[in-house]
Amino acid sequence: MPVKTKKPKKTRAQKRAKRTRKKLKKAALDVFSQKSFDATTVEDITEKADLGKGTLYQHFADKEEIVVTLVEEAVDHLIERIHLYDVPPETLEAMLEHLLNAHYQFSMDSKEEFLLLFQGKLLLKLQSDTLDELEEPYLRYLEEIELQVSKYLSPKINALKVRRLACAVAGFVFGFFSFAMIGMTSKEIDTSIKPLRRVFVKSLCTFLGR
């Protein structure tokens, strides 16, 4: 048995299966971000992926499993984005600017993932009956923001206050874009985000400072 390095993408058939899975995820992401989760059917997805319906069930147990997978990956990508800086921000203010900018970049580069994340969000506390696995990645995301900003804060600072900050960052970005999509063109959004970001950061610093 050959002990290869990391990726044992053994046979050609397995590679094909992997490609198929990828196609399914891409199609599902497209559809979920256009319609809502509940509104999309399995056939919407397989149709878009140009694959048979049964194929989806070969790769995912059901519709829920695929959306959970997608949300987890999207959170991963957003967090990667957050980790991405040439030189680490020196001040809290700079870090907040960076965070907001990272969200903005993410919403531009990965529009579908952004829409997916901030669409499923509300489902959570509400329909607490199912979809519990969905809550985990969102909490992970909040905790990541907390981790980033807490580097600049006294360790004695109230944990709740940090969480408020994280909610404010996430909420502002998401909320602003949601309404901006209704009320503005994307050109207008682009010119709007910079000055708003500045003042929002300022206000958050004041919030933490006192």
Add this chain to the structure above:
Amino acid sequence: MPVKTKKPKKTRAQKRAKRTRKKLKKAALDVFSQKSFDATTVEDITEKADLGKGTLYQHFADKEEIVVTLVEEAVDHLIERIHLYDVPPETLEAMLEHLLNAHYQFSMDSKEEFLLLFQGKLLLKLQSDTLDELEEPYLRYLEEIELQVSKYLSPKINALKVRRLACAVAGFVFGFFSFAMIGMTSKEIDTSIKPLRRVFVKSLCTFLGR
């Protein structure tokens, strides 16, 4: 034929029909705010209202018509809330405080309507295929915010800037609550909103002032 005052709630049968319609709307609001729009079935609604399924179709053409009705009314109520003050705010800052507070009060007093409004919101620009009527009340809401703040602004001010402000207000409130619902208890939310509101208002004033 008796010419009565304003409300010609003529016969008893018609009153009953009106009550039935009200029961349906109440039930639908409850269910829509718990599940999502797409996830609720017509029978969920009539079940909750303790009425026959056919009755809903007597009063509304389909599920879409009832949700549009509810969203329009919810926006009406939110706007009423916004109009509700003992003494008109004297400064822009006071008005912004009032606006944010009105949203907060609305989310407490009319939780279901708040959840409904800020759940359907994302559906809009996205699935532009249907549900166009839903966009209208949201735009009306943004315009109402613009109207309120523009009283305090020079008439020469850039309209886009005012719209940005409206999006920021709506987005901040909505977004913050969305994430707060995941990451905080309602007690924590309550203590969080006040200091955040203060600094947010301050920064918005700066944004407009310059």
Add this chain to the structure above:
DNA sequence: TTTTTTCTTGACTTTTTAGTCAAAATTGAG
């Protein structure tokens, strides 16, 4: 009272969607 009109109902038909599985297609081994 009886008759007529209005409103409500839930069993029914139709449509849509989830999920299954035997067969077909592709791939790997001999």
Add this chain to the structure above:
DNA sequence: CTCAATTTTGACTAAAAAGTCAAGAAAAAA
């Protein structure tokens, strides 16, 4: 090439939801 293993397929069944309508219940008129 042949045959077995793996992956894909779409027609099929089962379940769920939408939407209909003749009949029933309540109210108004006669």
